[in-house]
Amino acid sequence: xxxxxxxxxxxxxxxxxxxxxxxxxxxxxxxxxxxxxxxxxxxxxxxxxxxxxxxxxxxxxxxxxxxxxxxxxxxxxxxxxxxxxxxxxxxxxxxxxxxxxxxxxxxxxxxxxxxxxxxxxxxxxxxxxxxxxxxxxxxxxxxxxxxxxxxxxxxxxxxxxxxxxxxxxxxxxxxxxxxxxxxxxxxxxxxxxxxxxxxxxxxxxxxxxxxxxxxxxxxxxxxxxxxxxxxxxxxxxxxxxxxxxxxxxxxxxxxxxxxxxxxxxxxxxxxxxxxxxxxxxxxxxxxxxxxxxxxxxxxxxxxxxxxxxxxxxxxxxxxxxxxxxxxxxxxxxxxxxxxxxxxxxxxxxxxxxxxxxxxxxxxxxxxxxxxxxxxxxxxxxxxxxxxxxxxxxxx
Numbered sequence: 586x587x588x589x590x591x592x593x594x595x596x597x598x599x600x601x602x603x604x605x606x607x608x609x610x611x612x613x614x615x616x617x618x619x620x621x622x623x624x625x626x627x628x629x630x631x632x633x634x635x636x637x638x639x640x641x642x643x644x645x646x647x648x649x650x651x652x653x654x655x656x657x658x659x660x661x662x663x664x665x666x667x668x669x670x671x672x673x674x675x676x677x678x679x680x681x682x683x684x685x686x687x688x689x690x691x692x693x694x695x696x697x698x699x700x701x702x703x704x705x706x707x708x709x710x711x712x713x714x715x716x717x718x719x720x721x722x723x724x725x726x727x728x729x730x731x732x733x734x735x736x737x738x739x740x741x742x743x744x745x746x747x748x749x750x751x752x753x754x755x756x757x758x759x760x761x762x763x764x765x766x767x768x769x770x771x772x773x774x775x776x777x778x779x780x781x782x783x784x785x786x787x788x789x790x791x792x793x794x795x796x797x798x799x800x801x802x803x804x805x806x807x808x809x810x811x812x813x814x815x816x817x818x819x820x821x822x823x824x825x826x827x828x829x830x831x832x833x834x835x836x837x838x839x840x841x842x843x844x845x846x847x848x849x850x851x852x853x854x855x856x857x858x859x860x861x862x863x864x865x866x867x868x869x870x871x872x873x874x875x876x877x878x879x880x881x882x883x884x885x886x887x888x889x890x891x892x893x894x895x896x897x898x899x900x901x902x903x904x905x906x907x908x909x910x911x912x913x914x915x916x917x918x919x920x921x922x923x924x925x926x927x928x929x930x931x932x933x934x935x936x937x938x939x940x941x942x943x944x945x946x947x948x949x950x951x952x953x954x955x956x957x958x959x960x961x962x963x964x965x966x967x968x969x970x971x972x973x974x975x976x977x978x979x980x
Contacts, residue, residue, distance in 0.1 A: 589930040599927045604874050604881075606927075607920035608888070614916055624903055632902060633895030633913070643894075645780040649852055650890035652782075653678070653844035655789040657868035658886060659796045660840025662877045666800065667833040668813035673719065673734025674841040675865025676741035677712040681842025682849040683745055684711030686764060686856040689771040689849070690753065696770050704771060704850050705843060712842020713835045715741060720834040724827055730834070742861055749858055763857040773851040785847035792840070797879040809833065841865060863911075867893075870918045889914065 612630065619629035637647045657674050664671040685708035692700055715737060722728035746762070755765040773783040800806040812819040812829040820826065844864065849856055871889050875881030896910025 586935045588933050588935060589926070590933045592929055592931055595928050596931075599924075600876065603924040603927060604876065604885070604921060607874070607917060607924045610920040610924070611913065611916045614920075615913060618912070622905065624905065629899065629903065632898045633891060636898050637891045637894040642780070645777070645782045647887065647890050647894060648782050648786055650893050651886045652785045652789050653848055653864045654868050654871050654889050655882060655886040656785070656792055656844040656847075657841045657865055658871040658875065658882045659789075659792050659879060660837035661868055661872040662875070662879065662882060663796060663800065663809065664833045664837040665872060666813050666877050667809040667829050668816065669830055669833040669837075670731045671716065671719070671734050671834055671837045672731050672869070673716075673736075673738045673865070674837060674868055675861060675863065676734070676738035677715045677838040677841035678845040678848075678865045679738075679741040679745050679861050680715040681708035681712035681845030682856065682860050683741075683748065683845075684708055684714075684842065685846035686753070686767075686849050689767040690764060692768045692771045696768070698770060700771055701773060701850070704773075705846050708842045708844075708846020709839045710842065712838040712840070712845065714838075715842070716834040716838020717831075720831050723834075724830060738865070745856070745860060746858055749856055753856065755855075764855050766855045767850060771850055772854065773847060781852050783847070783851045785844075785851060788843070788847070793879045793883060800879075805832070841868075867914055870914055870921075874917065874921060888917075892917075 615629065615633070616626040619626040637643050657678065661671060661674055685704045688700065688704045688707040716734070718737060719728075719730050719734045722733050723730045749762045749764060753764045755761070755763055758765065773785060776782045776784065776786065798806075800810065808819065808824040809829055809832065811822065812824055812826060816826065819829070845860070848862075848864075849860060853860065867889055871882060871885045874885035874888065875883070892910055892913045896905075896907065896913070899905040899909050900907055
């Protein structure tokens with residue numbers, strides 16, 4: 586018989602081992618899924634875990650996908666460690682893209698390269714503005730930030746659709762719902778010729794270092810962590826919960842907005858209805874698989890981008906549906922949630938021989954192992970025995 590037993594303290598070993606076990610479980614279930622769909626499981630694993638890494642170009646495309654996931658997940662890590670549940674990073678990503686596109690559309694023949702900085706700042710401000718709505722409603726009216734941030738995602742998508750179907754629609758775009766292609770001067774500088782990797786990757790890596798320093802080496806970051814782990818202790822220490830709320834949401838929103846700006850002024854090059862690619866939701870999984878640690882998030886972002894690219898290749902080469910990417914993301918999340926049980930609990934195996942109540946053999950004294958005598962009866966028997974011994978001694 587298997588049973589769960591509470592650990593005296595959470596296991597640090599399983600804190601790091603849980604994501605690895607979850608990945609292994611995801612791979613096993615994926616193999617079964619490929620077999621049920623009539624596909625070669627070995628080919629399926631190759632498409633997801635080898636094709637995105639087999640060449641320099643493949644790795645560069647992997648970095649393109651990993652960059653927005655890494656940036657958004659870093660902001661979410663600050664939020665979640667502060668016990669603020671921002672589920673609407675997708676909406677902040679979209680509004681950041683909208684603000685950045687608005688600045689990019691202002692570029693003209695005489696515009697200099699300085700506009701790239703303005704585009705990125707506009708994206709950051711757009712994401713912070715959208716996250717600030719959630720912070721304001723939580724701060725002033727005690728609204729649930731989970732519901733507010735999630736519902737604002739759909740509002741953001743409607744704002745995007747209004748612009749690309751309406752005032753920002755390209756008059757020379759053959760009636761397609763999209764803006765004109767941004768001028769070359771607005772394009773995010775690339776790191777290498779012949780590759781789509783741009784300076785967003787450097788900004789993401791710089792963000793890893795900045796978030797690590799903020800969380801683990803600054804007083805403000807310490808206040809965020811204490812507020813998330815022990816809100817009562819944070820209040821007793823004089824840390825402001827309102828300040829922590831605003832810092833968490835504005836940081837998260839700004840990061841998502843920056844990712845949106847890098848996306849529209851980088852690989853996409855214009856604003857379209859297909860900007861919402863699900864990066865904001867996938868980044869939640871990235872943050873948790875990375876254990877809300879900046880370094881761990883780097884590896885989980887690479888893993889999640891492999892799922893994105895593998896899903897696209899599985900469509901074209903194996904005839905699988907587009908939803909296969911979401912299936913693998915969901916499998917990884919649920920496997921991680923299940924494996925995280927091992928952090929606080931250990932699995933114990935109790936042999937059947939020890940569970941059975943002995944009915945033969947010598948007469949057992951109350952309180953012996955295997956005795957079926959209730960604890961109260963055993964205590965009463967021990968008290969009676971002790972009283973008899975005292976009386977005998979008096980005699």
